[in-house]
Amino acid sequence: MITLERASRWYGQVVALNDVSCSVGKGITALLGPNGAGKSTLLKLVTGQIRTTTGNVRVLNLAPFANSAVYKRLGYVPELESAYEEQTGRQFVTFMAALAGIPGPERNSRVAAALEKVAITAAADRKMGGYSKGMRQRVKVAQAIVHDPEVLILDEPLNGLDPVGRRDIGNILIEHAAAGKCIVISSHILHEVEHLTRNILLLHKGRLLAQGDIYTIRALIDKHPHKVQLECGKARQLAQTLAGMDSVVSVRIDRANAGLVEIETPHPDRFYADLPGIAEHNDLEITAFHSPDNNLEAVFNYLVHS
Amino acid sequence: MTNPVPPPVGATASPIADLSYRTYNGPLRTRAVRWWVVALYTIRKARRSQGFWVLSAVCVLSYIFHALQFYLEENVSTLMKAPSHVNYVLPFFSAMNGNLNAYCLMGICMLLGAGSIAGDQRVNALMVYLSKPITRTDYLLGKWVGLMLTIFAVAVIPSLILYMIMVAAYSSSGFFASTHWLLLQICLAALVPSVVLSALMTGISAWSRSSFTAGALFASLYIVTGIIANILALAMFAHQAHVILMVRHASIPGIIDAIAQRAFNVTLRHRVFGYSSEMPVGAPPLSFSLSVATVLVVISIAAARAKIHAVEVVRG
């Protein structure tokens, strides 16, 4: 639904986005990167606020810049906290719904539903000048979903939200994704988006570092062996046994927790396949098992700092 | 398991971060003149503004025009056998007090000053400023003085250049004999608008939500107070001349005009909405204009200080 072909954007001598090619389909895609990575620039290109310096951007197979045909099917939550201070939340969302072309008779019910969805109904008739950051975020999401767009772009939508708010907005996004919509959510806080999606676009210094499924990407990073932590009553014996495995490159017993063994393996699939047999053969009861770096943050660190 | 990260040197053991910066009242151990840091930043910001340089160049046009006029008066008119009126002060007064200079100074003041505090409040930079070891007064003084010095420079530097040209051209024709105090006169006539305009702009900026609103309000006040003062002067037609002159000059442009007239010892005949002959000429006493200017400056700065707080503004 969204395609970038060698898209670059310069601001004077600063390259904000550098030769990025990628495509985003249905479902939730997390746009990740540290501050200044070019996330907002990419979203501005996709939402047609700015043009590429070189390359192409297509949204729903159309050029997005100032294109009403795209905006009819696109919802956007900007990063800015700006709002029409003199308008109430309901007036603002109604205005946005009208501009999106929702006809009069239908408009009020659609607005009420959107406000209800983001749980701002109780404060909807107050002026936005008195809203907190979290309330503004909710109203911003409401104006973006009120016309039920096929593509939803959210620039740091979870900033300023309390845990309940994050959960509410997260649920809305999951619901939209389940309905076959394309959702792009940018964030530099990894755990915020980790429970929403496994599909990522990782930017750093204006360049695209990785795209796709987080676990697939992790598996492809050979340079950094996977860490696996195992808890066992016979930690020393387990460590000794694991040290003999071909797929294991290092073994360490945690000083603070004597029952915890941490290994590093460049071939996690082989290790996971061999482990049950070894445990059974040596009569080792493994009580807990997890991989601390098979997550978004680890991938992020490996790619950004390598 | 991961090892706990040791706290950085100087950090407290408490898991709750030190938030005392928000109401910092400890010792101030920065440089002695703390406001100068803020003022210097304001001046540097002005130097980077293209609009500032364009308007400054337009200000110089005013000096070129009046210097040229003076030259024509003194040379061409003599050739044409017309009487010559040597008044070396006149080109300085005309250039500094002319519409071109006045509007350009107003424009520079708006460009540089409208967003000075309003912008800081909008992006919550004021909170950051006041979290540093500077007081509200330091911040305000820095903003005000930075703007004032910039405007003063624009007003006084072309005058000084013109002064040097006049010295070179007319020192043998009695220039010094008739202009003992000209440098001081120039400085006074340039200083008053700089102080008044910058104080007013700073005060309005502190009370405004956006730089556009602050700029519009400043321009409106500048123009409207002049008109209202003239209306009142007309309404007091039956009163004594000195009262009418005081009322006429009790406005922002009026103060600037009156002090320029007094500083250069020049008498002007103004047309007031089409009336010229009936209105008294000249300016009120210097003490009156300086008093009005002082009141305006004090009110503006006090109003600004009352509004400067380290409060986070939610709007983006």
Next chain:
Amino acid sequence: MIDLLLFRTALRDLVRARRLFWVGAFTLLVPVLAFVICRYLHPESRTWVYNNLAGTMVFGFVMVILAVLFATGALTQELEQRTIVYLLTRPVSRWRILLARFLAASLMATSAAWIAIIGLALVTVGVHHFGEVHLGRDLLILPVAALAYSGIFLFLAALTGKALVPLVVGLLYGFLWESLIPQLPGNFKLMSLMSYVHILAPHNLDSTSAQPNGAAGLLLASSSSTYTITHTVAWTVLITVIVVSLTASLAVFSVREYVPREEAG
């Protein structure tokens, strides 16, 4: 329908309480001034007071300053409060958004100028003598002038995309350029929009008072304009300015990027 909504919203933005206070102040200045002149002075005639103040205050001040404030504010306030992003990412053509805001700004400037000039006429000649002062003609020309000035100022705002620059340039144009340029020798008055407005709504103003005396004055007088602006030329120029400035504004707004600078990168 959407156009009407955009227009209504723009108008609602413009008639906030704070703004109305200033519009009221500008508007009421003129009748108050007329009252003072008629009450305390001995004017040549009340018609003279009307013509004098209509030319200098209503056309030369109220209409121009409100056109500057409303037309530049129509766009720059959206830019400064950064709400423009909501408008630009909706399925409405950019030119329709700007046109609605332009019309709202012009309507406000015109309405205020109308109130000022009607108040002036009421105070000076009274309701039974409106015909003596060509009030109808002035009411007709005011919106034309407001549209022309608003078009120019809107173009400045669309072109610069900044908050203060169009305001400052607009004020300098409205009050400095328009007062200085007609006084220059030759046909410089052709470069002043107000010259054309004064041809269509003449108020017999004496514009030579500010010319320098002495040799410079002689030189200026000797090279004064020989070109007379006709009604046809004045109408043509004003309509051309409206059409060209508005078209240029809409065109620039349709293709220019409007992203707050500090966000860049």
